[in-house]
Amino acid sequence: MGGNAADKPKLFENGKRIDGRKLDDLRDVKIVARVLNDADGSAYVEWGKNKILAGVYGPSECIPRHDQSLYRSVIKCRYNMAPFSGAEEHGRSGPNRRSKELSKVIREAFENVIISENFPKTQIEIFVEVLQSDGGTRCAALTAAAVALADAGIPMKDLINAVAVCKIDGKMAVDPGKEEDNFGESDMPIAFSPRTGDILLFQMDGLLTREELAEGVKLAKDASAKIRGMQVAAIQQVYSEPREERFLIIRTPGAEAGERNSPG
Amino acid sequence: MDTINEIKRDTLAALLAKGLRGDSRSMDEYRAVRIQASPLSNPDGSAMATIGRSQVMAGIKFDIATPFPDRPTEGVLSTSADLLPLASHLFETGPPSEEAIELARVVDRGVRSAAIIDLNSFFLEEGKVMALYIDIFILDHDGNLIDASALAAMQALLSCRMPKVEGGKIVRGEFVGKLPVKGKVVTCTFGKLGDRIFLDPSLDEEKGMDCRLTLATTSSHICAGQKGGWGAISERELLDLSELSMKKGNELRALLKE
Amino acid sequence: MAESKIVMPGELLSDKPERISYAYVDKGKTYSTVVGLFFEGKLVPLEGPYEPLPDDLIVGLITEVKFSGYSVDINTAYPAFLSSREIRERYNMGDTIFARITMIDEVRSTELGDAKKLPAGRLVKVSSVKIPRIIGKKNSMIDMLQSATGCQINAGRNGYVWIAGAGNATLVEKAIRTIEAQAHTHGLTDRVSAFLKSNKQ
Numbered sequence: 001m002g003g004n005a006a007d008k009p010k011l012f013e014n015g016k017r018i019d020g021r022k023l024d025d026l027r028d029v030k031i032v033a034r035v036l037n038d039a040d041g042s043a044y045v046e047w048g049k050n051k052i053l054a055g056v057y058g059p060s061e062c063i064p065r066h067d068q069s070l071y072r073s074v075i076k077c078r079y080n081m082a083p084f085s086g087a088e089e090h091g092r093s094g095p096n097r098r099s100k101e102l103s104k105v106i107r108e109a110f111e112n113v114i115i116s117e118n119f120p121k122t123q124i125e126i127f128v129e130v131l132q133s134d135g136g137t138r139c140a141a142l143t144a145a146a147v148a149l150a151d152a153g154i155p156m157k158d159l160i161n162a163v164a165v166c167k168i169d170g171k172m173a174v175d176p177g178k179e180e181d182n183f184g185e186s187d188m189p190i191a192f193s194p195r196t197g198d199i200l201l202f203q204m205d206g207l208l209t210r211e212e213l214a215e216g217v218k219l220a221k222d223a224s225a226k227i228r229g230m231q232v233a234a235i236q237q238v239y240s241e242p243r244e245e246r247f248l249i250i251r252t253p254g255a256e257a258g259e260r261n262s263p264g
Numbered sequence: 265m266d267t268i269n270e271i272k273r274d275t276l277a278a279l280l281a282k283g284l285r286g287d288s289r290s291m292d293e294y295r296a297v298r299i300q301a302s303p304l305s306n307p308d309g310s311a312m313a314t315i316g317r318s319q320v321m322a323g324i325k326f327d328i329a330t331p332f333p334d335r336p337t338e339g340v341l342s343t344s345a346d347l348l349p350l351a352s353h354l355f356e357t358g359p360p361s362e363e364a365i366e367l368a369r370v371v372d373r374g375v376r377s378a379a380i381i382d383l384n385s386f387f388l389e390e391g392k393v394m395a396l397y398i399d400i401f402i403l404d405h406d407g408n409l410i411d412a413s414a415l416a417a418m419q420a421l422l423s424c425r426m427p428k429v430e431g432g433k434i435v436r437g438e439f440v441g442k443l444p445v446k447g448k449v450v451t452c453t454f455g456k457l458g459d460r461i462f463l464d465p466s467l468d469e470e471k472g473m474d475c476r477l478t479l480a481t482t483s484s485h486i487c488a489g490q491k492g493g494w495g496a497i498s499e500r501e502l503l504d505l506s507e508l509s510m511k512k513g514n515e516l517r518a519l520l521k522e
Numbered sequence: 523m524a525e526s527k528i529v530m531p532g533e534l535l536s537d538k539p540e541r542i543s544y545a546y547v548d549k550g551k552t553y554s555t556v557v558g559l560f561f562e563g564k565l566v567p568l569e570g571p572y573e574p575l576p577d578d579l580i581v582g583l584i585t586e587v588k589f590s591g592y593s594v595d596i597n598t599a600y601p602a603f604l605s606s607r608e609i610r611e612r613y614n615m616g617d618t619i620f621a622r623i624t625m626i627d628e629v630r631s632t633e634l635g636d637a638k639k640l641p642a643g644r645l646v647k648v649s650s651v652k653i654p655r656i657i658g659k660k661n662s663m664i665d666m667l668q669s670a671t672g673c674q675i676n677a678g679r680n681g682y683v684w685i686a687g688a689g690n691a692t693l694v695e696k697a698i699r700t701i702e703a704q705a706h707t708h709g710l711t712d713r714v715s716a717f718l719k720s721n722k723q
Contacts, residue, residue: 036404037317038352041569051304053403055350059571059599078349078357083399084307084323088436090397093346094359113531115546115555119571120630122599127350129401131321132304150531153570153651155544155555158532195532195553232530235557239528239568242703244696248319248403250303250312272616275642286644288692 008183011168023173026223031234033151035248041152044248045144048177049134054144056152058124072116074123077107079141081130102138109191109200115155135178136164139189147231159231162191162201163223165216172212174219188216192224276472280460286468294464301423301521309424313416317406322416326427329395339386340395343372352405370490371414374449374480377487392432407467410478414451419520421445450516452509453478456495477505481513526561529554572597572650572680574632578623581678584613597680600630608635618684620676640676643686646695648702650681655705656698667694670718693721
């Protein structure tokens with residue numbers, strides 16, 4: 001939310017959004033699991049122009065000791081953005097207030113589904129790095145983290161994901177892009193447990209009537225089911241196309257994909 | 265040196281004594297090297313470099329900055345490195361460790377000494393210069409992060425676009441050609457244990473070795489050097505390695521894309 | 523191996539409440555907690571941390587010499603201990619042992635026994651759920667690896683594989699990575715056999 005009212009573009013016209021999508025269209029999403037060698041589990045998500053990498057470690061000894069719980073594994077989560085991830089100026093390395101808040105709400109979503117009682121006195125660490133951001137990074141981050149946790153074999157009640165909805169020119173729309181984020185009238189990211197429909201992450205700003213909120217939640221829920229299909233496909237691919245070597249390959253129009261070069 | 269490292273040292277020493285390395289490489293052989301140019305579109309330049317299982321991303325962003333008081337017409341070049349916790353169970357969250365700082369400064373030194381970027385061309389007006397920020401993101405650690413980082417940074421520079429500047433401000437998303445880069449800098453890092461020296465140490469080798477020597481080269485000069493670790497190098501070894509790093513550096517240079 | 527299905531966390535396994543490992547019951551139905559193979563009522567995880575069971579044979583690394591025994595790294599988040607009373611020789615920090623899990627207590631600490639020291643070699647860490655495939659039915663896979671490479675291989679149920687001896691350890695490691703990636707597939711033994719033959723020097 002924000003943006004100068006004078007610069008505000010028309011966000012919805014002739015049934016199309018600023019990037020040509022319909023109100024219930026998601027951006028292009030690609031998910032690849034198992035892309036890192038050291039992490040116990042990992043996943044890479046491209047969501048619109050967002051490029052997000054998630055890595056998971058654990059269960060491992062909980063350090064420092066005073067964080068330990070005798071009854072469950074302590075879940076730790078760090079959401080972080082690369083200094084070069086935004087479209088604007090060079091950011092600073094390290095956590096800021098926004099990334100600390102997102103780390104917390106993402107962690108709390110996973111605390112609901114990870115069966116942490118199975119591993120008392122340990123910790124499970126979730127790290128998400130935003131390599132490139134384009135609106136909706138927290139949803140893509142949570143979605144990537146869920147796949148990384150499944151890749152690591154951490155037991156969970158469900159494979160969760162998150163999608164945001166927005167209100168643009170009076171209409172509820174799914175998965176806001178950056179301009180819709182900046183100039184829309186409301187932004188509402190939601191994480192679902194697809195099996196039960198339970199909401200595990202909920203944030204919202206702007207102004208919505210009760211009907212608009214209900215409509216938004218329904219749009220998000222339908223989109224969440226589609227995202228889950230992509231998460232499942234990514235995990236299935238680990239087994240249908242097994243690879244001994246793990247590489248992160250980032251697709252960008254015009255970029256050359258990695259070649260095997262060995263100077264010897 | 266702590267005892268677990270001593271154990272690994274003995275194992276590594278035994279292998280090296282037979283002229284062998286853990287992964288069957290020869291002493292002057294790199295693992296598989298892979299470079300992706302411009303994987304990202306938000307930064308002004310970006311690249312990914314992979315050596316063996318180590319994976320590194322470099323991103324470059326321009327900003328407007330005030331110059332250093334003692335060099336008022338010179339642009340700013342700043343390099344930083346993040347050893348991300350997802351890259352290795354050995355990395356923790358928190359402020360940059362001495363390892364991260366050393367890595368960034370070594371990569372920076374190579375680029376700066378070789379003067380492949382003309383910092384004087386970054387002058388805009390009194391009190392305003394362009395600042396070029398190179399950020400190295402270590403994504404996966406299996407040893408020799410310095411060479412992988414230097415490759416990623418160099419490729420990011422080669423692929424970097426110059427942003428358009430209007431009225432003393434950068435117009436994001438608009439570019440005026442590419443960043444002019446004169447030459448290509450790469451680093452070659454050697455590990456040493458006893459009197460055995462080996463190129464491109466893997467993480468296993470790093471855990472056992474006594475010290476490392478990194479030499480940055482252009483096609484004609486050696487432009488930066490850094491010894492790390494507690495062991496010692498002889499004069500003879502240093503001279504031999506400076507010659508070898510020119511040769512091996514050229515092989516790495518050949519992999520960079522314009 | 524007959525057809526089995528790969529299931530996801532949260533996927534329905536049964537409309538009735540069942541006692542299935544790695545599954546949970548909610549409102550009378552049973553769901554998976556992991557990515558796993560579900561076949562004939564049994565759920566086998568495809569990944570996951572090593573969870574010790576009594577009598578498991580494991581490869582461990584001595585990490586600390588204590589007064590009455592040794593702390594051992596067995597690839598879990600919990601302490602493992604080998605009492606001096608269990609063995610006749612003395613071990614040093616950094617030694618590798620092949621041992622049996624004798625007891626697991628209620629706070630997940632493990633005790634080991636029947637230990638023997640392994641000769642100098644190297645460690646390959648794999649996902650512990652793939653170890654049965656690396657060993658093979660009646661040791662078929664591990665025997666094939668040993669004879670083709672001349673190495674002595676100890677595959678611990680905990681995911682630590684120790685490769686010793688004068689043979690081609692790098693080839694063993696490559697073969698193990700292949701088995702790990704393809705553990706869930708058919709015809710793996712033949713493919714590994716072909717791989718070993720083509721790499722014989």
